[in-house]
Every structure is written in C-alpha cells, then in structure tokens.
Amino acid sequence: MNEKDLLLFDRLKDVLGDPPRTGPVVMDVKTTQFVRVELVLLRLLTEEGRNGIFISVDRPHQYMVHLLNMHQIDHGNLTFVDAVARFSSDCKQAEARVGFLQGPRNIDTLPEALREWSSRSNSSGFDMSKCSFAIVDNLNTLLNFNSHQVVQTFLDDFIKTFEGKVTIPMVIDKERNLNLFQMASSNGRPHLDLSTESVPRIFNRPRLQIIEPNVCGGIR
Amino acid sequence: MESTDIGRSDLARIQTGIPGLDDMIEGGFPFPSVILVSGTAGTGKTTFALKFLAEGAARGEQGLYFTTLSEPTQWMLRFSSQFEFMRPEFFENEIVYEDLGNHLRGGDSAALLEAIEKRIAEVMPQRIVIDPITVVGEMFKDGYRQFLFDLTNRLKNWNATTLVTGEVLPGELYPPEISYAVDGIVLLHLAEELGARRKYLEVLKMRGTNHVTGKHSIDISRKEGLIVLKARF
Numbered sequence: 001m002n003e004k005d006l007l008l009f010d011r012l013k014d015v016l017g018d019p020p021r022t023g024p025v026v027m028d029v030k031t032t033q034f035v036r037v038e039l040v041l042l043r044l045l046t047e048e049g050r051n052g053i054f055i056s057v058d059r060p061h062q063y064m065v066h067l068l069n070m071h072q073i074d075h076g077n078l079t080f081v082d083a084v085a086r087f088s089s090d091c092k093q094a095e096a097r098v099g100f101l102q103g104p105r106n107i108d109t110l111p112e113a114l115r116e117w118s119s120r121s122n123s124s125g126f127d128m129s130k131c132s133f134a135i136v137d138n139l140n141t142l143l144n145f146n147s148h149q150v151v152q153t154f155l156d157d158f159i160k161t162f163e164g165k166v167t168i169p170m171v172i173d174k175e176r177n178l179n180l181f182q183m184a185s186s187n188g189r190p191h192l193d194l195s196t197e198s199v200p201r202i203f204n205r206p207r208l209q210i211i212e213p214n215v216c217g218g219i220r
Numbered sequence: 221m222e223s224t225d226i227g228r229s230d231l232a233r234i235q236t237g238i239p240g241l242d243d244m245i246e247g248g249f250p251f252p253s254v255i256l257v258s259g260t261a262g263t264g265k266t267t268f269a270l271k272f273l274a275e276g277a278a279r280g281e282q283g284l285y286f287t288t289l290s291e292p293t294q295w296m297l298r299f300s301s302q303f304e305f306m307r308p309e310f311f312e313n314e315i316v317y318e319d320l321g322n323h324l325r326g327g328d329s330a331a332l333l334e335a336i337e338k339r340i341a342e343v344m345p346q347r348i349v350i351d352p353i354t355v356v357g358e359m360f361k362d363g364y365r366q367f368l369f370d371l372t373n374r375l376k377n378w379n380a381t382t383l384v385t386g387e388v389l390p391g392e393l394y395p396p397e398i399s400y401a402v403d404g405i406v407l408l409h410l411a412e413e414l415g416a417r418r419k420y421l422e423v424l425k426m427r428g429t430n431h432v433t434g435k436h437s438i439d440i441s442r443k444e445g446l447i448v449l450k451a452r453f
Contacts (some may be wrong), residue, residue, distance in 0.1 A: 031232040032251060032281055032346040037380040059377040070341035091374055123247070176232060 012023045020167045028174040032207045044106035045133040051077040052133040058141045060085040062094035104145040108153040111161040133167040232276025240448025244432035258386040258394035259408030265385040269349040271445035276347040279439040284345035288355040288433035290321030348379040372401040403427040
C-alpha cells in the first residue's frame with residue numbers, strides 16, 4: 001500500500017472504530033476508486049483474523065483474490081460469493097473459499113440463499129454466526145441486472161439477515177447514482193464521504209537518497 | 221419477485237484529456253474498458269496516450285504506462301517533458317512507467333501476461349496504457365490472437381480504462397487482430413492535401429456510446445497535446 005492508501009486506512013479505522021462498528025455504513029466513493037477503497041477496507045476488516053463475506057458482482061472473484069495476495073492481505077477467513085464467474089469466459093485461476101451463483105439477477109433471493117448455505121450442517125464454506133463483515137462489490141452493478149425495487153428489497157433483507165452484528169460497508173458513487181445512494185442511506189443509516197479520495201495530492205518534493213550499487217534500482 | 225425492469229445504471233466514464241473528444245463520445249471513455257488508438261507513424265498515438273494519463277494524474281487517478289519498445293525512462297521523459305501538460309512529478313507518483321522489453325524478449329506470452337497483471341495488481345491503476353501493442357504481435361506470431369483475447373478479457377476486469385496503441389502501415393486503418401476484442405477504436409489519420417500533411421481523428425467504434433462519426437481535424441501542440449478542432453472534415 002502506498003502513502004495515500006495508508007492515510008485512507010487510518011481514516012477508515014478512525015471512523016469505523018477498532019474493532020469496526022457493526023451495522024451498515026454507506027460510503028460515497030468515486031467509481032474509479034471502488035477497488036482501491038474496497039481493498040483498504042478488506043485490510044482493515046480482516047485484521048485479527050476476522051471472518052467475512054465478499055459478494056462479487058462486478059468481476060470474477062479471482063481478481064480480488066489476486067489483489068489480496070499481491071498486497072499480502074490474508075483472505076483465509078474470507079468467503080467469496082461469485083455472481084458473475086458462471087457467465088464469464090475468464091479462465092483466471094485463484095485459490096479461495098468460494099460459492100457460485102448462477103448469475104446476479106433476482107438478487108433479492110440471495111439473503112435466503114446465504115441463510116440456507118450457512119445452515120447446512122456439512123457446509124465448509126460459510127458460517128453466518130462467525131461473520132464480522134459483509135461487502136457487496138458493487139451495488140451499482142446490481143442495477144444492470146435488477147430493478148431498483150429488487151435491489152432495495154435485497155439491501156433491506158441483506159442487512160436484516162446479519163441482525164446488526166456485522167459491519168456492512170456499502171460503497172456507492174453518490175454523484176453517479178444518487179437514487180441508489182439515497183436508497184442505501186435511508187432509515188437513518190450512517191454515511192461517510194470518501195468522494196475526495198481521488199482528488200490530486202499536494203506535491204511534496206522528496207529528498208534525494210544515495211542508493212548502493214548492489215541494491216535493485218541503483219547504479220548498474 | 222420478478223426482476224424484469226432493470227435499473228439500467230449508466231456507464232461510468234472518464235475524461236480522455238483530449239480537448240474536443242469527450243464531446244464526441246458522451247463525456248469520455250467508458251470505465252472500465254479497453255480502447256485501441258490506431259494510426260501510422262507520426263499521427264500522435266503516444267501523445268494521445270500521455271495526455272490520457274496526465275489527465276488522470278491531474279484528477280488524482282493512478283496511471284500505469286507499459287512500453288513495449290524498451291525505451292529508457294529518461295528518454296521517454298525527455299520527449300514527454302516538452303509538453304506543458306506533463307509535470308515531471310507525475311512520473312514519480314501518479315504515472316508509473318514499466319518496460320516490457322525483457323518479457324517480450326523472453327518469448328513467453330503467458331509470462332508476459334503474468335508480468336502485466338502482477339504490475340497492475342501492485343499499482344492498482346485507474347488508467348493503463350500499452351504502447352504499442354503491435355510490437356507484441358511481431359514478437360509472438362504464434363498464439364498472438366489467444367494472447368490478445370486473454371489480455372483484453374483480463375484488462376476489462378481490473379477496473380481500469382486501458383488504452384492500447386496500434387501502429388499500422390499507410391493505407392491500413394487498424395490492426396485487425398485486436399479490433400474485435402476492444403470496446404472502442406479511435407483512428408488517427410494522416411493525409412496529404414495540397415502538399416501538406418494533415419491529421420484527423422475518427423471514432424470508429426465505442427461500445428455503449430452514441431458517438432459522433434466522421435473524420436475531424438486535429439492539431440498537436442506543446443500546450444495541450446492533441447486537440448480535436450471544431451471544423452469538420
């Protein structure tokens with residue numbers, strides 16, 4: 001993680017608390033920054049071996065697994081629900097605990113499917129009672145496959161399913177999708193403005209350093 | 221509940237940085253997407269790519285520039301610094317420059333794909349440039365189509381808009397191997413008229429976009445790089 005990501009990490013930790021507060025939190029994030037913010041969120045939420053679930057709608061879950069591996073974020077306690085891999089021609093490989101959906105349509109039936117999956121006595125994939133956080137990547141993409149009404153039903157039931165015991169960050173671009181933002185932040189759900197995360201930083205002039213010749217990047 | 225009436229979320233778009241072009245494509249390139257910028261030598265492909273990255277950098281977006289030409293960084297900086305829009309600080313921070321030359325010489329397309337993905341996962345860019353992609357075709361004659369299919373498929377999943385440049389010979393429009401796999405094609409033309417060479421830009425394809433068609437005059441200046449002029453061809 002770079003300096004910007006670490007600053008974001010500290011900010012999120014400050015806002016969400018340690019351990020992170022439970023319940024839904026709506027986050028206003030520019031679309032271009034979704035993945036970055038989610039990665040930082042995952043680093044924070046998986047700290048101390050916390051369990052969680054990541055519902056992948058925007059791209060096959062392997063991409064997030066690859067990112068987590070690359071950034072040395074332990075995903076051993078993370079369960080993926082992949083809603084798009086079944087109709088993607090992608091053959092990218094990754095090792096993770098995952099359950100697949102037929103597709104992202106009829107998303108309002110997902111909470112019931114999660115409860116059913118968790119209740120299977122022989123399930124090695126997902127235990128709702130041990131879950132500390134739940135993330136959907138991302139709500140905006142759900143609208144490509146479902147009506148606003150269906151997404152709203154899903155959101156309400158999804159939040160109810162976890163009975164206020166888990167952290168549910170909802171990453172939404174308010175400027176791009178005000179309706180969705182208002183829907184998610186209804187019922188007094190708290191929201192956090194991270195829309196300035198893509199604002200250019202103020203340039204500071206780094207000091208020069210002498211690097212020894214045998215160090216990678218030095219004089220050869 | 222039956223979900224027949226989908227929400228139809230609009231495509232997210234990012235500004236191209238090319239004055240005049242965003243107006244032709246409903247506000248910018250779709251995000252994420254893979255766009256081919258094609259043209260003969262000297263039409264402004266690299267200038268287009270640099271402006272695209274500089275625009276992102278100025279907006280706080282991370283850029284990643286892959287060169288397939290084995291061009292040293294300082295050489296690249298020497299030319300790009302002639303443009304007023306390119307701040308040297310960008311190349312230490314918002315624009316990461318990566319030479320793929322060694323991987324290309326290795327001759328292993330799977331290893332090249334892996335190297336590209338590894339760097340993307342490290343840098344997490346919102347804007348990627350591969351300049352020029354056609355060199356890869358010359359190095360990997362066998363399996364080039366499969367490589368392009370895998371590359372574009374994966375690039376679309378990295379949550380970035382990728383601009384690949386393709387060099388063609390005079391008389392050709394675009395490299396046919398990649399055209400089917402990309403979401404958009406922007407052509408840069410060079411035409412000799414009344415003894416002078418004039419440059420034009422044409423949006424040939426832009427998925428999910430009601431784009432303006434036809435050739436449009438362009439100019440390249442130090443201040444703004446490539447500009448689409450108002451008057452139509």
